[in-house]
Amino acid sequence: MKRKEILNRWDIKKSEELYGVNNWGRDYFTISETGELIINPFTEEKGGVSLIDIIQGVEDRGFDMPVLLRFENILDEQISYLNNAFNNAIESLEYKGSYRGVYPIKVNQQQQVVHEIAKFGQRYHHGFEVGSKAELIAVMTEMKDKEANIICNGYKDSEFIDLGLYAIKMGYNLFFVIEMPGEVELILDRGKLLGVQPNIGVRIKLSTKAGGHWTESGGDRSIFGLNMSQVIEILDYLKEKGMLSCLKLMHYHLGSQIPNIRDIRVAVLEAARVYAELVKEGAPMGYLDLGGGLAVDYDGSNTNFTSSRNYNVDEYCIDVIEAVMSVMDNDDIDHPIIITESGRAIVAYYSVLVFNVLDVTKFEQYDIPEELPEETPENIKNLFEVYKNVSVKNLQESYNDALYYRDLIKDMFNHSNISLRERALSEKIYWDLIYRVSGELHKLKFIPPELIDLDDALADIYYCNFSLFQSIPDSWAIDQLFPIVPIHRLNEEPTRNAVIADITCDCDGEINKFIDLHDVKKTLPLHELRTSEDYYIGTFLVGAYQETLGDLHNLFGDTNVVSIRLDGKGSYEFINEIQGDTVEDVLSYVEYNTKDLRASFRENAETAVKAGLITAKERKSIMESFEAGLRGYTYYER
Ligand SMILES: *Cc1c(COP(=O)(O)O)cnc(C)c1O
Secondary structure (H helix, E strand, O other), X not given: OXXXXXXXXXXXXXXXXXXXXXHHOOOOEEEOOOOOEEEOOOOOHHHOEEHHHHHHHHHXXXXXXXXXXEEHHHHHHHHHHHHHHHHHXXXXXOOOXXXXXXXXXXXXXXXXXXXXXXXXXXXXXXXXXXXXXXXXXHHHHXXXXXXXXXXXXXXXXHHHHHHHHHHHHOOOEEEEEEOOOOHHHHXXXXXXXXXXXXXXXXXXXXXXXXXXXXHHHOOOOOOOOEOHHHHHHHHHHHHHOOOHHHEEEEEOOOOEOOOOHHHHHHHHHHHHHHHHHHHHOOOOOOXXXXXXXXXXXXXXXXXXXXXOOOOOHHHHHHHHHXXXXXXXXXXXXXXXXXXXXXXXXHHHHHEEEEEEEEEEEOOOOOOOOOOOOOOOOHHHHHHHHHHHOOOOOOXXXXXXXXXXXXXXXXXXXXXOOOOHHHHHHHHXXXXXXXXXXXXXXXXXXXXXHHHOOHHHHOOEEEEEOOOHHHHOHHHHHOOOOOOEEEOOOOOOOOOEEEEEEOOOOOOOOEEOOEOOOOOOEOOEEEOOOOOOOXXXXXXXXXXXXXXXXXXXXXXXXXXXXXXXXXXXXXXXXXXXXXXXXXXXXXXXXXXOOHHHHHHHHHHHHHHHHHOOOOOHHHHHHHHHHHHHHHHOEOOOXX
16 A cells, blocks of 8 residues: 555544544544444443444344334433533532522423433432423422422413422422512412422523524523512512511523533523622522533534533533632622523433434436537527536636526526427536536635535435434524534445435425534445445434424434443443324324224225226225335334
């Protein structure tokens, strides 16, 4: 092998860099020498397991792609990480209060998630935040720890309030957070009736507004929370009723995924001041709840870009504790117990969506004839001339001319002046020309702005077996970026640039924005498909918000889900398997009665028998296919 070839040889380090695995993966993901993506939540190398191995195991057990893999170890690890980071900050800054995290269950309400957090979180007294009766019921059935907190946000009717009061009676540390002034009276009334003293918190509206996608909850115009005069009203009302002893907590929520630590700090300082004033007013207080917002570095850039954050968890904890402490010490107030409602940061890493590639469309070079026939229309001949003369000296000019002639040719076609065959020829020439121009671009010192994205226009389309709307809705709804990486062949150079299309027939079902350290990439480097081998791609950090936001676009339903626990010795166990929706399931979600469906399908088949279109035997086979279809997975099955 020549020296230069050896230098240029692809290796796993290059893949690690290309896909940013070490930047966004929080050390949970690495690449093996054989080019497989490894998941390893342990510090020792031998604990790792290859994702493609797991996928093999999933398929051997009869589950088709796409599949959502959930790694329980990662969930545990993230809970520990956050709690340890707060405890370390508390210790090093000599903060006198403690930290009690709560998990906001709306971020991922799946029973397994809530169950695992309730079980593992017990060692840190990690509790829950709920926003509805349904969520409170889910938590009251899963949570055993009486030292952990339950924070009730959202609008509360008397049924909700009664449930909460009974929880307090049963020994839970439950707080009703007041979002609307009118709620206090009902809570006090129900409490009196049931003989329970409620714990009350107030949700305040800060004037601080953070940047980012999801931060509409903050700021003066926020639809949630109380303004300062409403807080005073409630305070006076509680005093008047002799119930000020109920007021123990203050809460705010700035919004999710706050990329800039400065916004977080400013908000904590403002909130801490309000808290201090409530204490001065005579409320017992004791709990300061800072809401969610702790961001995940989806693109690994460590910046204040919306899909990233310019701080890490340790820095977040230090800043929070420091800010609270500075205000309390200045106002001579006891250090409160600090609550945060981090959801995204706890669960995002936990799930990985894996799908296979079904097909590829390439913009390849066509065979263009040496000469065009004499009778070819003039404008096509002109385009052909431009095509033949492309050189590094005239790239911009050739590109402009190509656009010009392409438009003329299209017009001629619309006016019946050229045939479909001629138009097809012109398109071949056009795309080959673009291909040539793009191939020469790297030779230029300065690439004209118009031509910078030309490569992207030539990207392959990889058709993949999943629904964007069902499995990563935020990618569609708010252009959120997720790391997307092939889970094998990473010791080979990915030679294709591609965008990803999902299996729905919606033109929005496309991913054409990918993570990058400095920018947003429009294409993703992928490997050439092999004829006899499946190609598997993972979408990472999809544990937060995606599952319950997903919808039934084109009636693609829930994917298969497999929960996995690694044993730390390089092996793993399938803890739980949930079969995804069948066709029958999704039809019933949109109110098809499957009994009627069968009957009327049978009727149609019988009519065809009577009309002599099919035989009675054929009717049997048709009914069998129909049954198989109803029972099948909604995605592409092999
Ligand atoms: C959604 C929500 C959260 C979760 O925020 P993350 O940024 O995901 O941690 C916390 N608290 C409240 C009140 C919320 O509505």
